[in-house]
Amino acid sequence: MCLALPAEIVEIDPTLDKATVSLEGVKKEISLALVEDVSVGDFVLVHVGYALSKVSRSEAEKTLELMAQVGQKTPQIEEVS
Amino acid sequence: MIAEGKITIDLARQHGDPCAKVTIRSNRRSDIGKVLCGRSPQEALSLLPMIFSVCGKAHISAASGALRSLGLNEGLEDVAGQIVVLGENAREHLLRVILGWSGDRPELIAQIPVAQVMSLVAELTQEMSLNGVSDIDAVSRIASNLSDLLETHLFSCPPEQWLQLQTFADLECWARTGETIASQYIDGICQQNWQSVGAASTKFLPPLPLDELRQKMHNRDGDSFIIQPEWNGLNYETGPLSRCHSHALVASIIDEYGTGLLARNIARLVELAGIPQALAELATELTNKNVKRQEQRQDMITGIRGVETARGRLIHSLKVRNNQIADYRILAPTEWNFHPHGPAAKGLQSLSNASDEDLQQQAHMLIQAVDPCVDFAVRIV
Numbered sequence: 001m002c003l004a005l006p007a008e009i010v011e012i013d014p015t016l017d018k019a020t021v022s023l024e025g026v027k028k029e030i031s032l033a034l035v036e037d038v039s040v041g042d043f044v045l046v047h048v049g050y051a052l053s054k055v056s057r058s059e060a061e062k063t064l065e066l067m068a069q070v071g072q073k074t075p076q077i078e079e080v081s
Numbered sequence: 082m083i084a085e086g087k088i089t090i091d092l093a094r095q096h097g098d099p100c101a102k103v104t105i106r107s108n109r110r111s112d113i114g115k116v117l118c119g120r121s122p123q124e125a126l127s128l129l130p131m132i133f134s135v136c137g138k139a140h141i142s143a144a145s146g147a148l149r150s151l152g153l154n155e156g157l158e159d160v161a162g163q164i165v166v167l168g169e170n171a172r173e174h175l176l177r178v179i180l181g182w183s184g185d186r187p188e189l190i191a192q193i194p195v196a197q198v199m200s201l202v203a204e205l206t207q208e209m210s211l212n213g214v215s216d217i218d219a220v221s222r223i224a225s226n227l228s229d230l231l232e233t234h235l236f237s238c239p240p241e242q243w244l245q246l247q248t249f250a251d252l253e254c255w256a257r258t259g260e261t262i263a264s265q266y267i268d269g270i271c272q273q274n275w276q277s278v279g280a281a282s283t284k285f286l287p288p289l290p291l292d293e294l295r296q297k298m299h300n301r302d303g304d305s306f307i308i309q310p311e312w313n314g315l316n317y318e319t320g321p322l323s324r325c326h327s328h329a330l331v332a333s334i335i336d337e338y339g340t341g342l343l344a345r346n347i348a349r350l351v352e353l354a355g356i357p358q359a360l361a362e363l364a365t366e367l368t369n370k371n372v373k374r375q376e377q378r379q380d381m382i383t384g385i386r387g388v389e390t391a392r393g394r395l396i397h398s399l400k401v402r403n404n405q406i407a408d409y410r411i412l413a414p415t416e417w418n419f420h421p422h423g424p425a426a427k428g429l430q431s432l433s434n435a436s437d438e439d440l441q442q443q444a445h446m447l448i449q450a451v452d453p454c455v456d457f458a459v460r461i462v
Contacts, residue, residue: 002135002392002415002454003086003110017187033187034176034195045134048456050180052134053199063131069116 004047005067006060009040021046086110088419088457092429092444103429105421109455111307114399114409122148125399125406135454138162138169138202139390140411143397146386151401160366161209164220166388167360168205171227172198173391174321174353177453178235182266189262193234201227220364228357235263240354247329249276249337252347263350270342270446279428279447280339284315285323286394286417295385298398298410307412309420318424319393319414320452321348341428342443345450352391392454393418418452425451437461 007021007028017032021044028046035051038044043060044051055063086109093102113132117125126144133140142162175198183189201223208219228240236243237259246252256268270276289312297306317323322340325331325348334344385398393414400408419425428447435443444459 002413003113003132004134033180033190034199036196047135048454059131066116066128066132070110070113 002047003067004045004052006043006055006063007046008060009038009042009044009051012038012040019044019051021051086456088415088455090425090429090444090448090457090459092432092440092459092461094461098433103421103426105419105426107308107419109413109415111304111411111413111416114397114411117399117409118406120406121404122401122406125409136169136173136390136392136395138165138206139388139395140397142166143386143388143395144399146388147384147397147399148401149384150386151382151384160363164360164363164367165202165205165209166390167356167363168223168227169202170389170391171353171356172201173454174349174356175235177391177449178263178266178349178353181449181453182262184266189265193262194230197226197230217364217367220367221361224357224360224364227360231354231357235261235350236354237261237264240357244328244330244351244354248333252330252334267343267346267350270346275341275443275446276334276338276343277341278443279345279431279450280341281424281427281431283322283340283424283427284317285326286312286317286319289387291385291387294396295383295398298385298396298412299383299400299408303410307410308416310412310417311420316420316423317417318451319417321345321352321391323393324348324389325351340424342446342450345447349450390414392452415452415455419455 005023007023009019010022010027011020012032013019018029019032019038020027020029023046030044030046031050032038033050035044035054038051038054043055043057045053045055086107088109089106091104091106093104095102116132117128120128126141126148129141129144130137142165145162146159179190179193179195179198204223205220208216208223231240232238237255243255246255252267253271256264256271259265259268297303322331322345326335328348328351331344331348331351334347338344383398383400385396387394387396389395394417395414396412398410398412399406417423425448428451429444432440432443432447440461441459448455448457448459
């Protein structure tokens, strides 16, 4: 499933149009090319290295709570030869 | 830790054959539907937008169609849902072209009105749901604006005119003289003579019998089927190439170069170019009539619905018992396309005679042509 997870912006580099986001304490660099008017402390939906849209803190918390209910899935591995 | 989900692909060189072995690992979530179990159908529908913000309208359309078939949901008729999903498909195709084809040239992205692209779905959704009355003129206006955007930023001519290209020679001429992200990317593939990179035999996903599909998704092996779907022991692909392979230009390229990079990327452009016209035609079918809730007759019922998203066919199947979701399964198109024996794996296996650098680039381009929305990493080992 393609999921976009909400993450909090903790740092912005305006010259590169990039931001550092934090999701459960894990930091990741993303592009801000698709969103406007975001600042540190905002929550954005992140997918494949891009911020897709801004969401409120309460929306972000609800979404993360739902995702947490699903829990972890063990990765599967299959080889093709 | 909550993860977005990623596909990791190892390409192993053996005996001079650079991709004799392809290993695909996935930690994508396939069990997300379980979070909806135990909830009422209406609550499930209200939670879907929070869970699925990528192709969200397609997920909602699939869920709501499955529930409507059970008489457990009411709302605007199917055509309104189709319009919103088409708009979403246009946005997804455009985003993947803008982000995936601009390479290391951010100035190309800067030329595109990204805000207009991102607001496309919201505009259509608003027109479809405002007091339950659809504004037919507004939908036609949005379709016309989309057509203008595609003409200016991708095709250098009206999309319906671009769709008249029929042969590789026509396409080459367009690509050579164009100055858009799309023409330059296609020209780059031709200049490098990479048209057939990743070409391999493939089967296009046909319409599947829904009763049998529902059984496969909910039976004891349902999880395995959803993670690595096969049909009668065969692997299939779903997406733009599967839907547009009979278009004259795509068919001509497949004849000449197979189902490689060029055919896959042109199929995406063909599908995108056809969306403004499809939106305008669907707008004329809007009747502003709500589909009324039907009477539910059984305690335990199952509903299933497929929707064609930009990436391919998305299936939602659910069981409802006493107005509560008892089981909810979702089959995403990526799982067909990145099956260990599916089209991505076969295409990657076919790459040959390339340096490590070219191989890495070809693999990236091929994966993005098969499914540009998936998070992935490629390692040459």
